[in-house]
Amino acid sequence: MSASTALLTDRYELTMLDAALRDGTAQRRCVFELFGRRLSGGRRFGVAAGQGRLMTLLREFRFGADELRFLSDNRVVSASTLTYLENYRFTGSISGYREGELYFPGSPLLTIEGTFADAVILETLALSVMNHDSAIATAAARMSIAAGGRPLSEMGSRRAHEHAAVAAARAAYIAGFTATSNLEAGREWGVPTMGTAAHAWTLLHDTEEDAFRSQVASLGAETTLLIDTYDIAEGVRTAVRVAGPHLGGVRIDSGDLPLVAADVRQQLDDLGNPDTTITVTSDLDEYAIAALAASPVDAYGVGTSLVTGSGYPTASLVYKIVARESASGEWIPVTKTAEGKKSQGGWKQAFRRVENGRATEEVIRTASSPDAVLQPVPEGSRALNVSYVANGTFDGAYEGAAGVAAARAHHADVRAEMPTRALALSKSDPAIPTIYLTS
Amino acid sequence: MSASTALLTDRYELTMLDAALRDGTAQRRCVFELFGRRLSGGRRFGVAAGQGRLMTLLREFRFGADELRFLSDNRVVSASTLTYLENYRFTGSISGYREGELYFPGSPLLTIEGTFADAVILETLALSVMNHDSAIATAAARMSIAAGGRPLSEMGSRRAHEHAAVAAARAAYIAGFTATSNLEAGREWGVPTMGTAAHAWTLLHDTEEDAFRSQVASLGAETTLLIDTYDIAEGVRTAVRVAGPHLGGVRIDSGDLPLVAADVRQQLDDLGNPDTTITVTSDLDEYAIAALAASPVDAYGVGTSLVTGSGYPTASLVYKIVARESASGEWIPVTKTAEGKKSQGGWKQAFRRVENGRATEEVIRTASSPDAVLQPVPEGSRALNVSYVANGTFDGAYEGAAGVAAARAHHADVRAEMPTRALALSKSDPAIPTIYLTS
Numbered sequence: 001m002s003a004s005t006a007l008l009t010d011r012y013e014l015t016m017l018d019a020a021l022r023d024g025t026a027q028r029r030c031v032f033e034l035f036g037r038r039l040s041g042g043r044r045f046g047v048a049a050g051q052g053r054l055m056t057l058l059r060e061f062r063f064g065a066d067e068l069r070f071l072s073d074n075r076v077v078s079a080s081t082l083t084y085l086e087n088y089r090f091t092g093s094i095s096g097y098r099e100g101e102l103y104f105p106g107s108p109l110l111t112i113e114g115t116f117a118d119a120v121i122l123e124t125l126a127l128s129v130m131n132h133d134s135a136i137a138t139a140a141a142r143m144s145i146a147a148g149g150r151p152l153s154e155m156g157s158r159r160a161h162e163h164a165a166v167a168a169a170r171a172a173y174i175a176g177f178t179a180t181s182n183l184e185a186g187r188e189w190g191v192p193t194m195g196t197a198a199h200a201w202t203l204l205h206d207t208e209e210d211a212f213r214s215q216v217a218s219l220g221a222e223t224t225l226l227i228d229t230y231d232i233a234e235g236v237r238t239a240v241r242v243a244g245p246h247l248g249g250v251r252i253d254s255g256d257l258p259l260v261a262a263d264v265r266q267q268l269d270d271l272g273n274p275d276t277t278i279t280v281t282s283d284l285d286e287y288a289i290a291a292l293a294a295s296p297v298d299a300y301g302v303g304t305s306l307v308t309g310s311g312y313p314t315a316s317l318v319y320k321i322v323a324r325e326s327a328s329g330e331w332i333p334v335t336k337t338a339e340g341k342k343s344q345g346g347w348k349q350a351f352r353r354v355e356n357g358r359a360t361e362e363v364i365r366t367a368s369s370p371d372a373v374l375q376p377v378p379e380g381s382r383a384l385n386v387s388y389v390a391n392g393t394f395d396g397a398y399e400g401a402a403g404v405a406a407a408r409a410h411h412a413d414v415r416a417e418m419p420t421r422a423l424a425l426s427k428s429d430p431a432i433p434t435i436y437l438t439s
Numbered sequence: 440m441s442a443s444t445a446l447l448t449d450r451y452e453l454t455m456l457d458a459a460l461r462d463g464t465a466q467r468r469c470v471f472e473l474f475g476r477r478l479s480g481g482r483r484f485g486v487a488a489g490q491g492r493l494m495t496l497l498r499e500f501r502f503g504a505d506e507l508r509f510l511s512d513n514r515v516v517s518a519s520t521l522t523y524l525e526n527y528r529f530t531g532s533i534s535g536y537r538e539g540e541l542y543f544p545g546s547p548l549l550t551i552e553g554t555f556a557d558a559v560i561l562e563t564l565a566l567s568v569m570n571h572d573s574a575i576a577t578a579a580a581r582m583s584i585a586a587g588g589r590p591l592s593e594m595g596s597r598r599a600h601e602h603a604a605v606a607a608a609r610a611a612y613i614a615g616f617t618a619t620s621n622l623e624a625g626r627e628w629g630v631p632t633m634g635t636a637a638h639a640w641t642l643l644h645d646t647e648e649d650a651f652r653s654q655v656a657s658l659g660a661e662t663t664l665l666i667d668t669y670d671i672a673e674g675v676r677t678a679v680r681v682a683g684p685h686l687g688g689v690r691i692d693s694g695d696l697p698l699v700a701a702d703v704r705q706q707l708d709d710l711g712n713p714d715t716t717i718t719v720t721s722d723l724d725e726y727a728i729a730a731l732a733a734s735p736v737d738a739y740g741v742g743t744s745l746v747t748g749s750g751y752p753t754a755s756l757v758y759k760i761v762a763r764e765s766a767s768g769e770w771i772p773v774t775k776t777a778e779g780k781k782s783q784g785g786w787k788q789a790f791r792r793v794e795n796g797r798a799t800e801e802v803i804r805t806a807s808s809p810d811a812v813l814q815p816v817p818e819g820s821r822a823l824n825v826s827y828v829a830n831g832t833f834d835g836a837y838e839g840a841a842g843v844a845a846a847r848a849h850h851a852d853v854r855a856e857m858p859t860r861a862l863a864l865s866k867s868d869p870a871i872p873t874i875y876l877t878s
Contacts, residue, residue, distance in 0.1 A: 007623040009623075011620050012634030015634055015636070019640075019658065023649075023657075030643065076632070116643050120639060128600060128601035129600075133600075157447070158562065158563050158567055159567075159753040160570070160571060160603075161603035162568055163447075163602040167600055181451065184448075193515070195451030197455055198452075198455065199759070200455070200471070201458075203763070203774070204555050204760060204763055206765060217458070217461065218461050228777040232777060307753070314598040316598070321638075321642050336642070336668050338667040338668060338669060338670065
């Protein structure tokens with residue numbers, strides 16, 4: 001895999017660049033915007049995620065010898081465009097919502113300002129990162145709400161592309177998960193890692209007791225033993241006999257979880273293990289987690305439904321040109337006008353109105369030009385945009401493991417600000433309306 | 440991103456390894472199997488994909504200084520296990536279905552033989568690759584069936600994680616797609632790349648005519664013009680006026696496609712452009728493609744539904760221990776016996792029975808041990824397993840761009856062998872039954 005991210009791009013972006021360099025429009029200043037027209041699946045909010053990853057990937061958006069050779073061999077662009085790409089550095093500016101921020105229909109998650117040439121070729125990479133990570137973070141936030149204060153671990157790596165899995169673990173942690181099974185997410189993003197044992201561990205040994213004894217010898221009595229390889233009641237008895245009263249936990253990965261969890265809790269209590277926790281992990285999603293709220297479950301592990309966005313594996317965010325200079329240098333707001341898929345042209349500033357500590361509106365102020373005088377933040381509102389890149393200089397504050405930690409804290413803060421109706425799982429309208437103001 | 444793939448792994452695999460090295464079971468010979476208990480979504484077949492990628496990734500499954508430091512700093516495993524991992528090379532054997540092959544419930548897609556230590560730590564990476572790529576390939580095959588002979592382009596990169604997008608383009612091509620918009624898939628896997636233009640291209644220019652003139656000047660009259668930024672009928676007139684009778688094609692990305700396609704076809708014919716093709720690209724899935732079979736559409740572009748597996752973004756394949764040696768060196772078939780999630784223990788050989796050129800059964804012969812004498816291929820059957828790794832030596836024949844081309848050809852061959860009922864899109868049972876024979 002190449003270190004350059006430049007070819008993680010749709011071919012038409014480079015052929016448009018090629019034609020624009022030829023006809024002179026490549027140098028027109030433009031504003032592109034990354035936003036969602038609606039929230040997937042009747043959800044009440046979205047969680048914006050991926051910004052920290054994206055900025056790091058954009059630093060590596062360089063056309064090196066390998067990339068240029070491929071484009072040349074396949075006649076994707078002309079020789080003069082190859083020269084342009086060889087020297088390409090993004091020299092524009094990017095501002096947008098903080099990672100972990102909530103969003104609503106029309107929220108301008110990222111605003112990319114620069115020449116057409118600067119901005120058009122970032123479309124695919126920006127959307128890939130933001131669509132994936134936001135889809136996962138949105139599902140994760142709903143699961144985190146359903147789990148209440150109980151710990152929630154991400155265990156879905158095996159059900160996702162191997163690198164998407166790392167990004168998913170990262171996004172889930174930002175949106176409230178406690179830990180991940182994915183070691184690379186631990187290394188690269190500082191997400192706490194955890195794990196128990198697989199059925200293969202028990203099946204490897206001649207008896208379940210042998211397997212438990214070995215695990216306790218290796219990881220201590222505070223480990224979590226998987227008790228459903230053979231008979232669950234027998235598994236619990238064996239676990240307690242082997243590990244004693246200080247057994248950390250048991251994991252249940254099959255069966256009707258409310259019933260099984262209640263039985264196992266009773267059995268553990270009867271055997272003198274009231275402090276041994278119960279972790280459940282079988283095909284959970286936010287609804288199954290919510291249905292276990294009254295059950296004696298101490299922790300959840302979520303796999304498939306997390307990494308697949310619980311039914312909505314992509315956030316349906318789009319990247320659109322919303323304003324550009326004309327031949328005479330005048331700014332013009334632009335938008336597609338054919339039937340369907342309409343959006344709001346013009347440059348935008350976004351605020352969240354907060355009254356008595358509760359968010360009430362997403363306020364978007366539009367202007368025809370990014371050169372418009374910035375309006376002060378309206379009283380009782382919070383500005384939603386921060387600067388990621390200013391005239392080609394990357395800020396860096398939101399990247400790396402520190403960026404993940406900051407995004408997680410920010411998400412917790414802004415989720416706490418939402419009205420109660422935002423926290424329900426059922427399909428509905430967005431939790432707060434989006435209001436447009438024209439400067 | 441690290442070149443090593445070793446930490447694309449769930450933490451519990453390494454803690455199980457740690458405990459097994461301590462108790463001596465790490466050296467027990469084992470057979471692990473990668474298979475699906477069922478087909479997702481009532482589909483009639485699955486398409487196995489990812490093997491070529493996986494084998495390349497497994498070559499890079501090495502614990503280098505960075506990986507070991509992370510494991511040590513986080514106390515994931517003991518010092519002696521760190522030493523074991525430092526020297527880890529997979530020395531076992533992997534056989535399995537060819538990439539592009541169809542599969543059914545229970546089909547043993549990959550069989551991994553080696554010590555427990557050898558095989559257990561490959562679980563997450565093997566499943567990540569095969570679950571993602573097989574989900575995409577399966578959806579792609581259904582779309583390819585629905586498209587009949589019409590060209591089918593993959594354009595979904597923006598709706599998937601940036602690296603998953605490359606794997607999705609690759610999997611779609613194997614399962615019958617014609618081309619992709621993703622340039623990295625072209626470079627890395629030899630998938631043909633294609634593209635048209637975005638709405639941003641038209642909106643960048645002062646008029647639609649300016650945009651079309653520039654695109655034709657750059658890409659020739661044989662290019663495909665996007666005609667639905669403003670008014671579609673006007674867009675068609677402008678396109679023909681600008682490009683003339685040899686205009687290659689027009690693309691429609693919105694509206695009620697059967698109606699719009701018919702209108703545009705009529706208009707193109709009336710304007711003297713009977714050879715100008717129509718490409719449609721708006722939120723297509725296999726059902727929408729099938730619904731356009733009688734419409735004058737020449738080519739399809741598919742995005743979101745392809746990269747998200749058309750409702751089933753993961754193939755639900757699992758990686759299970761199915762046989763192991765006991766302390767005395769005797770082979771024992773093993774399987775979880777608690778309620779639910781059952782599977783068939785034992786080592787397996789798989790065949791497809793083919794009568795008069797039509798597949799009739801998936802035949803799986805089980806044995807307690809991989810040392811069992813191999814049975815000859817039954818008459819009228821085709822052996823489904825090939826060798827990927829023999830005692831630590833990678834074959835290499837199925838990797839790289841050549842592997843992709845071979846997988847694509849193989850998929851076409853084996854799909855042609857299926858009974859007609861396999862080709863229907865509606866939910867049903869698997870197209871052929873899975874039969875178990877005991878040696």
